[in-house]
Amino acid sequence: MSWLAGAAHEVGPHLLGARLSAHGVTVRLTEVEAYAGVGEDPGSHAHRGRTPRTGVMFGRAGLAYLSFTYGMHWCANVVTGPEGVAAAVLLRAGEVVEGLDLARTRRPGATDRDLARGPARLCRALALDGSALGVDLLDSASPVRLGPPAPYDEERLRAGPRVGVRGDGASTPWRFWLEGEPTVSPYRAAPPPRTPGASHP
DNA sequence: TGATGGATTACA
DNA sequence: GTAATCCATCAA
Numbered sequence: 001m002s003w004l005a006g007a008a009h010e011v012g013p014h015l016l017g018a019r020l021s022a023h024g025v026t027v028r029l030t031e032v033e034a035y036a037g038v039g040e041d042p043g044s045h046a047h048r049g050r051t052p053r054t055g056v057m058f059g060r061a062g063l064a065y066l067s068f069t070y071g072m073h074w075c076a077n078v079v080t081g082p083e084g085v086a087a088a089v090l091l092r093a094g095e096v097v098e099g100l101d102l103a104r105t106r107r108p109g110a111t112d113r114d115l116a117r118g119p120a121r122l123c124r125a126l127a128l129d130g131s132a133l134g135v136d137l138l139d140s141a142s143p144v145r146l147g148p149p150a151p152y153d154e155e156r157l158r159a160g161p162r163v164g165v166r167g168d169g170a171s172t173p174w175r176f177w178l179e180g181e182p183t184v185s186p187y188r189a190a191p192p193p194r195t196p197g198a199s200h201p
Numbered sequence: 202t203g204a205t206g207g208a209t210t211a212c213a
Numbered sequence: 214g215t216a217a218t219c220c221a222t223c224a225a
Contacts (some may be wrong), residue, residue: 043220045209053209066224071206077220090220109223120221141216163220 027094046086071121
């Protein structure tokens with residue numbers, strides 16, 4: 001049992017501020033998104049059940065789930081559910097705190113704040129790809145490691161709708177980030193609650 | 202705003 | 214087999 005075990009939307013906020021290290025670069029996580037399991041969450045890859053691709057999401061808490069999307073991008077997730085239950089937290093953005101020079105060479109042309117600002121960028125800066133699929137993030141021998149939870153001022157915690165999720169699941173505020181962090185990805189930093197009756201101009 | 206890119210999955 | 218989708222990024 002590790003601190004990564006639990007419902008994805010509960011573990012998500014605990015991941016903020018924690019450090020993720022891989023291949024010579026370390027980032028401090030500033031933005032994450034939670035995804036639940038079969039039938040509970042239309043936005044989750046595991047929503048329709050276990051498939052060859054999503055098998056790792058059904059593994060034990062603390063494993064890394066790497067997803068290849070849009071034909072060119074990797075996205076990193078942390079599995080949080082018990083064996084057999086799909087639950088994971090997508091790592092959306094972070095701040096590079098170690099290995100800055102190495103990260104810059106992997107992201108030519110990007111400014112420092114953009115090095116890991118976005119899920120695919122984060123993977124790129126850390127050189128994460130399918131080879132990290134299923135590794136134990138808490139094992140000190142792993143090529144990808146997650147540090148201990150880092151306390152932060154809870155007043156800086158923000159929650160909002162997730163990116164790329166439509167339908168009923170869109171209203172579930174399972175995207176978490178730290179207010180004031182410049183490295184949070186640029187999509188709707190603070191979506192105002194839509195009041196019924198308010199229409200477009 | 203639009204082009205891109207390849208794997209994955211649901212169907213027939 | 215074929216078609217639709219997908220947790221995005223970069224260039225303009």
